[in-house]
Amino acid sequence: MHTTIGKSKDFSPATEHALAVYRHKIFIERLGWNLPVEHGVERDQFDHPETLYVMTREPDGEVCGCARLLPTTEPYLLSEVFPHLMGGAQVPRSREVWELSRFAAATAKPNPEVDPALNTRCLLAAAVKVAAAHGAMRLITVSPLGIDRLLHRMGVHAHRAGPPMFAEGKPIFACWIEIDEQTTEALGIASSGRGAAVDRPARAMVASQNRIVDPQVANCA
Amino acid sequence: MHFFSESDDAFLLELQSQTITASSAGFSEWVSDTCPPISLGWGWFIHEDSDRMMLAPDGVRSNVMLIDVQGYDLGPHKTVSLFSAWLSGFEWQTAVCTALNDHATPC
Numbered sequence: 213m214h215t216t217i218g219k220s221k222d223f224s225p226a227t228e229h230a231l232a233v234y235r236h237k238i239f240i241e242r243l244g245w246n247l248p249v250e251h252g253v254e255r256d257q258f259d260h261p262e263t264l265y266v267m268t269r270e271p272d273g274e275v276c277g278c279a280r281l282l283p284t285t286e287p288y289l290l291s292e293v294f295p296h297l298m299g300g301a302q303v304p305r306s307r308e309v310w311e312l313s314r315f316a317a318a319t320a321k322p323n324p325e326v327d328p329a330l331n332t333r334c335l336l337a338a339a340v341k342v343a344a345a346h347g348a349m350r351l352i353t354v355s356p357l358g359i360d361r362l363l364h365r366m367g368v369h370a371h372r373a374g375p376p377m378f379a380e381g382k383p384i385f386a387c388w389i390e391i392d393e394q395t396t397e398a399l400g401i402a403s404s405g406r407g408a409a410v411d412r413p414a415r416a417m418v419a420s421q422n423r424i425v426d427p428q429v430a431n432c433a
Numbered sequence: 434m435h436f437f438s439e440s441d442d443a444f445l446l447e448l449q450s451q452t453i454t455a456s457s458a459g460f461s462e463w464v465s466d467t468c469p470p471i472s473l474g475w476g477w478f479i480h481e482d483s484d485r486m487m488l489a490p491d492g493v494r495s496n497v498m499l500i501d502v503q504g505y506d507l508g509p510h511k512t513v514s515l516f517s518a519w520l521s522g523f524e525w526q527t528a529v530c531t532a533l534n535d536h537a538t539p540c
Binding site for chain 1: 436470474492494
């Protein structure tokens with residue numbers, strides 16, 4: 213399995229086509245998402261020449277995973293379509309926050325040689341690395357609720373931005389992924405050197421979670 | 434307040450592979466009516482021998498970070514641990530069973 217990273221303006225026509233076919237196969241045909249399709253290609257207003265993509269590919273070149281990264285300093289999926297998932301908080305607009313979307317780690321055709329768990333881990337690791345290289349300290353995503361559990365099991369430092377809500381009959385939520393030591397260790401990538409989020413005092417952190425102080429809780433254990 | 438609950442056969446298989454004697458399993462989501470809203474979600478399973486609904490060992494997920502009296506984060510692991518401890522004393526099972534029965538899933 214190898215990884216392709218870049219902006220669509222830098223992709224060859226063959227790579228662009230492979231990605232488009234893969235996204236249609238996974239998001240439209242397999243998952244049944246109600247997404248805009250242009251000339252048989254799954255594409256929305258956030259797919260433009262400057263959009264950053266990460267792809268994992270099987271040894272024969274078939275795309276087996278994709279992810280899209282957008283800076284939150286410009287319009288992105290959560291800000292334009294799903295701001296209500298923030299539970300009343302403002303959508304992030306920061307150079308240190310990037311949005312991860314169109315994330316899928318699955319082979320288009322059954323292939324027992326591709327380990328789904330490893331594929332997911334590799335793809336997410338690549339996305340985190342690329343985002344961090346562009347200055348991101350955290351990612352925000354709009355995801356099905358199962359992703360919350362998946363990230364938790366992987367050991368990634370992820371948490372909800374707000375309560376889940378139903379979209380087309382399925383629960384989705386806005387998810388923060390902290391690019392910290394916990395996440396980089398869970399994904400097997402080099403630490404960003406910023407230290408674990410838990411080491412940072414609450415006051416120094418961007419207010420993104422509801423914080424509750426309860427003397428009984430604080431004294432527990 | 435209970436938001437929704439559902440059964441999940443894949444989660445059941447996962448728990449059984451961990452030698453947990455579960456006859457049914459799934460997930461439950463709760464949300465507060467505060468502003469900002471607090472969201473909590475957790476896995477549950479029906480213990481095969483006792484028929485009791487129990488908290489699954491995969492943790493509680495939320496949009497909350499608990500802090501100490503000085504305002505410092507307790508961290509994600511301690512937050513999860515404390516929520517799990519709190520849930521052990523909170524009667525959530527009735528609401529989950531009711532929701533599951535409304536979906537014609539035996540509880």
